[in-house]
Every structure is written in structure tokens, then in C-alpha cells.
Amino acid sequence: MTTAIGATGLRKSYGDTVVLDGIDLHVPSGSVFSLLGPNGAGKTTAVQILSTLITADAGTVVVGGHDVATDPDAVREVIGVTGQFSAVDKLLTGEENLRLMGELYRLPKRRIRDGATALLERFDLVKAAKKPAATYSGGMMRRLDLAMTLVGGPRVIFLDEPTTGLDPRSRHDVWEIIRGLVADGVTVFLTTQYLEEADQLADRIAVLDQGRIVAEGTPTELKRRIPGGHVQLHFADVRELDTAARILGNASRDQESLTLTVPNDGSRRALKALLDRLDDASIGTDSLTVHTPDLDDVFFALTGHTTEAEKATLS
Numbered sequence: 519m520t521t522a523i524g525a526t527g528l529r530k531s532y533g534d535t536v537v538l539d540g541i542d543l544h545v546p547s548g549s550v551f552s553l554l555g556p557n558g559a560g561k562t563t564a565v566q567i568l569s570t571l572i573t574a575d576a577g578t579v580v581v582g583g584h585d586v587a588t589d590p591d592a593v594r595e596v597i598g599v600t601g602q603f604s605a606v607d608k609l610l611t612g613e614e615n616l617r618l619m620g621e622l623y624r625l626p627k628r629r630i631r632d633g634a635t636a637l638l639e640r641f642d643l644v645k646a647a648k649k650p651a652a653t654y655s656g657g658m659m660r661r662l663d664l665a666m667t668l669v670g671g672p673r674v675i676f677l678d679e680p681t682t683g684l685d686p687r688s689r690h691d692v693w694e695i696i697r698g699l700v701a702d703g704v705t706v707f708l709t710t711q712y713l714e715e716a717d718q719l720a721d722r723i724a725v726l727d728q729g730r731i732v733a734e735g736t737p738t739e740l741k742r743r744i745p746g747g748h749v750q751l752h753f754a755d756v757r758e759l760d761t762a763a764r765i766l767g768n769a770s771r772d773q774e775s776l777t778l779t780v781p782n783d784g785s786r787r788a789l790k791a792l793l794d795r796l797d798d799a800s801i802g803t804d805s806l807t808v809h810t811p812d813l814d815d816v817f818f819a820l821t822g823h824t825t826e827a828e829k830a831t832l833s
């Protein structure tokens with residue numbers, strides 16, 4: 519299998535702030551690689567270096583067989599980049615935006631026209647093709663942005679937090695589009711703050727924390743290192759709380775909020791077994807919340823500390 523993206527010893531600082539502290543990356547062609555990390559971890563900086571937008575202070579990067587330091591133009595010919603801030607010109611229609619991209623790539627007129635038509639169809643934007651992008655919803659705008667990334671026929675695409683700010687439906691649409699690209703053999707380098715997104719799409723995930731890669735592996739390998747989910751049970755009074763704590767054994771108890779936290783994977787079977795045990799002892803619960811592992815759990819498990827966002831909400 520050939521390497522689409524290879525980086526060694528990547529470093530980048532802004533003044534005294536070390537953003538990337540020597541990272542290595544290896545992305546095989548035709549795979550999806552996800553860089554997972556909280557706000558400010560250095561994900562965008564990594565994408566900017568790999569896609570030739572900024573230069574690293576140290577390290578080597580080869581994309582599509584070309585060195586970004588010595589042959590950035592050759593790298594630009596094989597990549598597409600969608601950043602967090604849309605490249606869409608809102609005054610133009612969706613179709614005009616796509617054609618403009620084709621002109622920037624200096625593609626032949628016919629290819630521009632046919633390419634725009636095909637992309638509008640593929641991204642479900644035919645009806646909106648002649649409307650100004652300013653009238654598009656967030657999901658449509660993101661789809662147009664992704665379509666524009668594909669105009670030059672890139673073999674490697676960088677997607678920097680492609681679903682941040684989208685509703686669940688639009689997020690799933692973008693996931694489907696990404697799966698389609700992979701099926702066509704495109705290599706995808708994806709940054710995300712969502713564990714679920716990396717889990718859904720990536721062949722391999724690297725977790726970035728304070729400029730270093732603290733864990734790397736397949737989604738299954740990483741999840742094995744994360745504690746499972748838990749369920750929080752809320753009771754009406756202390757007597758019920760105490761009885762439930764005694765019956766369930768391995769629960770942690772909070773007297774003030776009358777809650778018990780019990781390890782549980784949240785599956786139907788596990789939840790039913792838990793509730794059956796309470797029913798058998800005639801204990802009712804006021805409410806029940808299921809907590810599945812998220813980015814904070816990953817970080818806590820892998821680094822021993824929570825994400826900056828979590829720290830801010832806790833303090």
C-alpha cells in the first residue's frame with residue numbers, strides 16, 4: 519500500500535507557544551485518517567502544514583509523493599482542502615461557485631460545465647443551483663464547500679472539522695459524502711472534536727494533546743483503552759438510594775443529588791438487567807441517564823486529564 523501522507527518530526531511554534539511538538543503521521547492511500555483533539559490542540563495547524571498553507575519549523579512532510587517544502591506546487595495539484603471557514607462566495611450561486619473553482623484550476627470549459635452539473639447532482643444541490651449561496655442552510659453550504667474541494671479531482675483531501683456546527687441530519691449527510699469519496703479511492707485526512715465522527719469514518723485515529731500524539735490506532739483499539747459508559751440513576755429519597763446502592767454493589771453514590779453512577783454500556787440488554795434488579799427489590803427510579811464515552815472520556819483515559827473545554831466548565 520502506498521503512502522498518501524507521511525510526516526516526521528513536525529514542529530511548529532508561535533512565539534513561546536509550542537503548537538506541534540514533534541509529530542509523526544503515516545496515512546496509507548485510500549484510507550481515512552482522523553486527527554482527534556479538543557479546541558486549540560493544533561489540528562488546524564497540522565492541516566495547514568500538510569496542505570502547504572504554512573511551513574513547519576522542523577520536520578519533513580511528503581504528500582502524494584511530493585515534498586511540501588521543496589515542491590509545494592506539485593502537492594497542491596493533488597490535494598483539496600476544506601477549512602473551518604467556508605470558501606463559498608455567498609453572493610454567487612452554487613453553480614457559479616463551482617464554475618469559478620474550475621476556472622481557478624484552469625480546467626477546459628466543457629469539463630467545468632459538466633463537472634459542475636455532476637457535482638450539483640452528487641451533492642443534492644440541483645434545485646438550489648441557481649440561487650445565491652447566501653440563501654443556503656448550514657448543511658447546504660457545507661455540501662457546496664465539499665463539492666468545491668472536489669472540482670480539481672484531488673486524490674487526497676483535508677477536511678478540517680467538516681461537521682462542526684451542523685445539526686445531526688446534516689452531519690450524517692456529510693458522513694455519507696465522505697464515505698462516497700473513500701469508495702472512489704480518495705485519501706481523507708479529517709480533523710474532528712467528535713469521537714463518534716472519528717469512530718464512524720476513520721480507519722485510524724490519532725489523538726492530539728498539547729502538540730503531541732498521545733495515542734494512535736484503529737477506533738476499536740482506542741475504544742478498548744477507554745472506560746465504558748455509565749448510567750446515572752436518580753432516586754426520590756435516601757432510603758431508596760441506600761437500598762439500590764447495596765443491591766447494585768459497584769455503584770458510586772452521591773447523597774446530595776440522590777444519584778448512583780453505575781458502569782453500564784447503555785445497551786438495551788444491560789439497561790434491562792439493571793432495571794430488573796431494582797424492580798425485584800421494588801425500588802423505583804425517578805430518572806435515568808445513559809452516558810456513552812465521549813472525547814472527555816478518551817482524554818481522561820489517555821492523558822489523565824480532561825480537555826480544556828471540560829476544565830473550563832468544571833472551574
Ligand SMILES: Nc1ncnc2c1ncn2[C@@H]1O[C@H](COP(=O)(O)OP(=O)(O)OP(=O)(O)O)[C@@H](O)[C@H]1O
Pocket residue numbers: 532535537555556557558559560561562563564711
Ligand atoms: N497564526 C497564529 N498565531 C499565533 N498563535 C496561533 C496561530 N495559529 C494558531 N495559533 C495557536 O496555536 C494553537 C493551536 O491552534 P489550532 O487552530 O491549530 O488548534 P485546533 O486544534 O485546530 O483548534 P480548533 O478546534 O479550535 O480549531 C492555539 O493555541 C492557537 O491559539
